Amino acid sequence: MALIVEAVDLKKTYMLGKIPVEALRGVNLKIESGDFLAILGPSGSGKSTMLNLIGALDKPTAGTLLIDGVDVSTLNDNQLSDLRRRVGFVFQFFNLIPRLTARDNVELSLSIADIGKAERKKRAEELLETVGLKDRIKHKPAELSGGQQQRVAIARALANNPRFLLLDEPTGNIDSKTAREIMRLVKRLNTEKGVTIIMVTHDQQLAKEAKRTVQMFDGVITSDVVN
Numbered sequence: 675m676a677l678i679v680e681a682v683d684l685k686k687t688y689m690l691g692k693i694p695v696e697a698l699r700g701v702n703l704k705i706e707s708g709d710f711l712a713i714l715g716p717s718g719s720g721k722s723t724m725l726n727l728i729g730a731l732d733k734p735t736a737g738t739l740l741i742d743g744v745d746v747s748t749l750n751d752n753q754l755s756d757l758r759r760r761v762g763f764v765f766q767f768f769n770l771i772p773r774l775t776a777r778d779n780v781e782l783s784l785s786i787a788d789i790g791k792a793e794r795k796k797r798a799e800e801l802l803e804t805v806g807l808k809d810r811i812k813h814k815p816a817e818l819s820g821g822q823q824q825r826v827a828i829a830r831a832l833a834n835n836p837r838f839l840l841l842d843e844p845t846g847n848i849d850s851k852t853a854r855e856i857m858r859l860v861k862r863l864n865t866e867k868g869v870t871i872i873m874v875t876h877d878q879q880l881a882k883e884a885k886r887t888v889q890m891f892d893g894v895i896t897s898d899v900v901n
């Protein structure tokens with residue numbers, strides 16, 4: 675299996691005015707292609723900071739982060755944005771565009787460079803079918819349940835065949851039954867489509883469904899177990 679993420683003594687310090695906030699204080703983590711990690715930890719323990727670094731949304735303060743073997747600290751802004759395009763992000767508050775249909779929300783994320791309009795529509799429909807929303811393609815976000823909106827967000831995140839899917843508390847805003855359904859979908863993407871998944875969650879039960887459970891506390895990883 676190929677190593678797609680390797681963090682060595684990774685640190686991130688934010689400056690809050692003149693006060694440094696040490697969000698990551700030396701994280702060591704290896705993620706292989708096809709892995710499925712659940713990251714658990716109390717609020718403020720550095721989970722989102724970790725996802726943001728892995729997704730090239732932000733740069734580390736110290737330590738090393740290799741993505742596909744490339745040290746992100748050596749990349750310029752253009753190279754970082756190229757890297758970001760190969761990452762699928764899903765957030766707690768779906769972040770869909772209200773005025774657009776499910777299909778148009780997904781289509782918007784398909785890179786316009788290499789495929790035509792008709793092909794993009796078809797691909798968006800296929801992605802919605804993958805997440806179980808074949809019969810909802812023309813619905814707008816307000817016409818969908820929370821779980822369905824999150825499925826649209828997942829379809830959108832898959833649009834450009836990402837190297838991995840980063841989900842930051844994707845079930846934090848939906849009921850527990852729907853949360854289990856979303857978890858089943860994410861699990862299926864991992865087992866059937868081979869998508870590498872890194873998912874932050876507050877839910878211990880859901881975390882056990884992943885292949886690995888990583889516990890964070892106060893900016894470090896305190897345990898990393900194979901389920």
Ligand SMILES: Nc1ncnc2c1ncn2[C@@H]1O[C@H](COP(=O)(O)OP(=O)(O)O)[C@@H](O)[C@H]1O
Nearest residue numbers: 688690695697716717718719720721722723724
């Ligand atoms: N942009 C920022 N500026 C300053 N401090 C931040 C910023 N983002 C996060 N932090 C701080 O870093 C720590 C870790 O935050 P975060 O990674 O969001 O934790 P989690 O996702 O586990 O709740 C917290 O103390 C938080 O207040």
Ligand SMILES: [Mg+2]
Nearest residue numbers: 721722723842
């Ligand atoms: Mg967070």
